[in-house]
Amino acid sequence: MTGGDGDVTAAPAGPPPPLDWRFSQVFGERTAGEEVQEVDIISAIEFDKSGDHLATGDRGGRVVLFERTDTKEHGGSRKDLEKTDYPSGRHPEFRYKTEFQSHEPEFDYLKSLEIEEKINKIKWCQTANGAVFLLSTNDKTIKFWKVQEKKVKKIADMNMDVSKAVGNGNVASSSNQKSSHGVNGEYTDKSFTSLTLTKDLGIQSLRLPVVTSNETSLVARCRRVYAHAHDYHINSISNNSDGETFISADDLRINLWNLEISNQSFNIVDVKPTNMEDLTEVITSAEFHPTHCNTLAYSSSKGSIRLIDLRQSALCDRHSKLFEEQEAPGSRSFFTEIIASISDIKFGRNGRYILSRDYMTLKLWDINMDAGPVSTFQVHEYLRPKLCDLYENDSIFDKFECCLSGDGMRVATGSYSNLFRVFGSGPTSTEATTLEASKNPMRRQVQTPARPSRSLSSSITRVVRRGAESSGNDTNGNSFDFTTKLLHLAWHPTENSIACAAANSLYMYYASNESTP
Numbered sequence: 001m002t003g004g005d006g007d008v009t010a011a012p013a014g015p016p017p018p019l020d021w022r023f024s025q026v027f028g029e030r031t032a033g034e035e036v037q038e039v040d041i042i043s044a045i046e047f048d049k050s051g052d053h054l055a056t057g058d059r060g061g062r063v064v065l066f067e068r069t070d071t072k073e074h075g076g077s078r079k080d081l082e083k084t085d086y087p088s089g090r091h092p093e094f095r096y097k098t099e100f101q102s103h104e105p106e107f108d109y110l111k112s113l114e115i116e117e118k119i120n121k122i123k124w125c126q127t128a129n130g131a132v133f134l135l136s137t138n139d140k141t142i143k144f145w146k147v148q149e150k151k152v153k154k155i156a157d158m159n160m161d162v163s164k165a166v167g168n169g170n171v172a173s174s175s176n177q178k179s180s181h182g183v184n185g186e187y188t189d190k191s192f193t194s195l196t197l198t199k200d201l202g203i204q205s206l207r208l209p210v211v212t213s214n215e216t217s218l219v220a221r222c223r224r225v226y227a228h229a230h231d232y233h234i235n236s237i238s239n240n241s242d243g244e245t246f247i248s249a250d251d252l253r254i255n256l257w258n259l260e261i262s263n264q265s266f267n268i269v270d271v272k273p274t275n276m277e278d279l280t281e282v283i284t285s286a287e288f289h290p291t292h293c294n295t296l297a298y299s300s301s302k303g304s305i306r307l308i309d310l311r312q313s314a315l316c317d318r319h320s321k322l323f324e325e326q327e328a329p330g331s332r333s334f335f336t337e338i339i340a341s342i343s344d345i346k347f348g349r350n351g352r353y354i355l356s357r358d359y360m361t362l363k364l365w366d367i368n369m370d371a372g373p374v375s376t377f378q379v380h381e382y383l384r385p386k387l388c389d390l391y392e393n394d395s396i397f398d399k400f401e402c403c404l405s406g407d408g409m410r411v412a413t414g415s416y417s418n419l420f421r422v423f424g425s426g427p428t429s430t431e432a433t434t435l436e437a438s439k440n441p442m443r444r445q446v447q448t449p450a451r452p453s454r455s456l457s458s459s460i461t462r463v464v465r466r467g468a469e470s471s472g473n474d475t476n477g478n479s480f481d482f483t484t485k486l487l488h489l490a491w492h493p494t495e496n497s498i499a500c501a502a503a504n505s506l507y508m509y510y511a512s513n514e515s516t517p
Contacts, residue, residue, distance in 0.1 A: 124239075134219075401414065414486030416485050417481045427494040
């Protein structure tokens, strides 16, 4: 197309090509027939903003940290490598860094309740002076951790039998031999001070102990504990973009904290009714806007998302926007409200979109359009005839997480049989990939293409993408296993790399465009 001034206008670009996903790494891989201990099952995954660190939490209250190695080995950050005149054919690789016990099992004597040590959420905070900071929470208590490299101080051994030397003061002479000092006045390994002793001790010279610190070790220290602020189980924590505050949410309340103050919080959302018998919905997830420090969103068990503005009032009992999808007439059933409950929400990196996950679908919402989701992705539609069985075994209450790619072009979430789904979120994209958390992620790939169907409702074009669906069997004829579920996963903030948890194993995958050789 040619413009009025003779310039050629480029045609609108089509959807990006599907990604070719490949196995990268696995930590804690199980051998065949190995029994998984309950305390080892991963319950939280989180990348930091740079993507150079990854944290996992498990049901045993432990936090394990991993650090990226490929950027260090190639010298410099990704931005530096992009400035070079040769392509970088690498993908994110991580190694184990350290682990620490974040929470211990407790007992609430006032309510006679056991508080398990399971880590519900982990959030990274801003780094400072070479140290990393993160928040971790179980059902009741949030902790602020600092992980830093410390120099290990060692004392050199003496060459003297202490039992002979005690009480013996017959030192004939003493002399300071040549020594060299290191940084901060410390002695190096080769430096020592000697004393010439009398011959009756059998030692010609004595090497006095000196402190050396050539080695370093990672030390995790709990800086603050934020406790006694929630009557119900904490389901979410989220950092504010101001770097000073964060929120914690339970079933009925959302509290605002200052990172520096652990003995005081402010209740900003309270949905608890005067009479608990009037309770109709609970808070299921909450997250701060990535750039607007005054805005946050929270989801409910009725399938709605509320956007609130902290500038409106101290107690934000009125939302500024409400996002919910009207149910189709005649489609209501016993399970409608249960499967509509949102288990997780995530803001896109620029804050324009919100991704939500309910039991059956992923929904993408534009915060500027509250009439309904702009896209709906069906995750495992084949389960709809089995809802009664899933209700009987409580699987219908499983809380699956969701995530968006850094560029916002794709979304991902987990399913059963250790499967996870990746969808293209562009308006014309039909990408819908099924992968298995194993060393061969494409083993269960279903080749049925996704066909978007459009319907005009409330002046919004909604796209419903039916991904790879089946009657309950995969392409190999294997029945789906509802006891193995992939609840937790995270997308690298800058690259097409996904980390996901299958029981006690952490699998990592990377992708490139299929057109790329």
